[in-house]
Amino acid sequence: MSTSDRDWDEGGPERLYVITGGRADSTEQADLDLVTLIVSREEPKAGIQPELAAILRVCRSPVSVAEISAHLTLPTSVISVLLADLLADGRVEARTPASSRPDIALIEAVIDGLQNL
Amino acid sequence: MVSRISDTVTEPRREDRLPSTASSAVKIVIVGGFGVGKTTFVRSVSEIRPLTTEETMTQAGAGIDDIAGVERKTVTTVAMDFGRITLNDELVLYLFGTPGQQRFWFLWNGLFEGALGAIVLVDTRRLEVSFDVIGRLEEAEVPFVIAVNSFPDATSYLTEEVRGALDLPDSVPIVVCDARERPSSRDVLLSLMRYLRTFVTTSEST
Numbered sequence: 001m002s003t004s005d006r007d008w009d010e011g012g013p014e015r016l017y018v019i020t021g022g023r024a025d026s027t028e029q030a031d032l033d034l035v036t037l038i039v040s041r042e043e044p045k046a047g048i049q050p051e052l053a054a055i056l057r058v059c060r061s062p063v064s065v066a067e068i069s070a071h072l073t074l075p076t077s078v079i080s081v082l083l084a085d086l087l088a089d090g091r092v093e094a095r096t097p098a099s100s101r102p103d104i105a106l107i108e109a110v111i112d113g114l115q116n117l
Numbered sequence: 118m119v120s121r122i123s124d125t126v127t128e129p130r131r132e133d134r135l136p137s138t139a140s141s142a143v144k145i146v147i148v149g150g151f152g153v154g155k156t157t158f159v160r161s162v163s164e165i166r167p168l169t170t171e172e173t174m175t176q177a178g179a180g181i182d183d184i185a186g187v188e189r190k191t192v193t194t195v196a197m198d199f200g201r202i203t204l205n206d207e208l209v210l211y212l213f214g215t216p217g218q219q220r221f222w223f224l225w226n227g228l229f230e231g232a233l234g235a236i237v238l239v240d241t242r243r244l245e246v247s248f249d250v251i252g253r254l255e256e257a258e259v260p261f262v263i264a265v266n267s268f269p270d271a272t273s274y275l276t277e278e279v280r281g282a283l284d285l286p287d288s289v290p291i292v293v294c295d296a297r298e299r300p301s302s303r304d305v306l307l308s309l310m311r312y313l314r315t316f317v318t319t320s321e322s323t
Contacts, residue, residue, distance in 0.1 A: 033144075033227055033231050034213070034227055035142035035209075035211045036142070037139055037140070064201075064209075064211060066213075067129070070199075071127050071129065072126050073126075075173045076172050096141065097142050098142070102143070102313060104318065106208075109204060109205065109208055110210060111307060111311070113203075114303055
């Protein structure tokens with residue numbers, strides 16, 4: 001099913017544990033949707049954890065959580081934990097998805113956009 | 118070495134970047150049986166080459182939800198292809214094509230939550246594989262339309278025959294498409310959106 005030509009990390013859960021500092025609990029994940037847009041507010045500083053630096057570089061323009069996961073080849077739950085850190089000290093900003101109960105204006109905007117394809 | 122992150126990270130290509138004004142995103146989920154053309158559909162309308170995201174989830178019934186557990190068997194990885202359409206300077210649409218194992222779709226946190234709706238892609242040669250997912254979408258109250266992917270060697274069904282076979286109410290739109298063709302896939306997305314519009318107009322007028 002996958003069209004990716006790169007292998008996802010096969011290092012197993014141990015590696016993911018190290019990346020997140022052992023935090024996989026949902027309470028330590030930011031409240032983010034797959035399509036929450038993330039934008040960096042600063043460039044990575046020297047000595048920063050490589051995964052956090054990678055996120056800051058990928059998010060120089062707005063990028064969804066799903067795209068960050070794809071670019072870093074890390075599961076979305078791990079990305080969510082890492083983003084919680086970056087959000088907490090303002091190194092990235094999150095632009096929340098449009099409401100799940102769409103109003104007529106949102107629906108019309110999607111229709112207009114599709115018609116221009 | 119614990120981390121090889123610098124070897125595996127790709128950055129979005131310049132031409133794939135969203136405008137800096139992009140402020141909100143919506144998503145639509147494409148569901149359907151194995152080999153029915155979900156990824157083909159996503160690829161035909163997406164402005165970027167489809168990407169793959171991944172989630173790890175504990176196997177149901179394992180009774181262990183510690184991702185750090187050294188028993189690797191307790192963790193299942195599910196991958197999903199997705200594409201993107203920039204609708205205007207502020208609004209972006211993401212399309213997620215769900216993987217083969219249907220039981221995982223509804224375990225993926227937030228996949229259907231917040232989704233505008235779903236497109237059930239069906240192959241008339243194997244309509245029966247769609248029963249389960251249609252039932253689950255109905256339970257989860259996710260609005261959906263049926264898109265019949267027209268495979269060349271499939272018997273051409275009338276949409277009303279498909280409706281009967283899938284036991285769907287008259288209100289659910291059924292459209293025929295060719296998932297390889299961008300205009301055709303776009304029209305399926307439009308029929309879902311027009312269907313959603315009827316809900317909003319109905320509820321606002323009552």
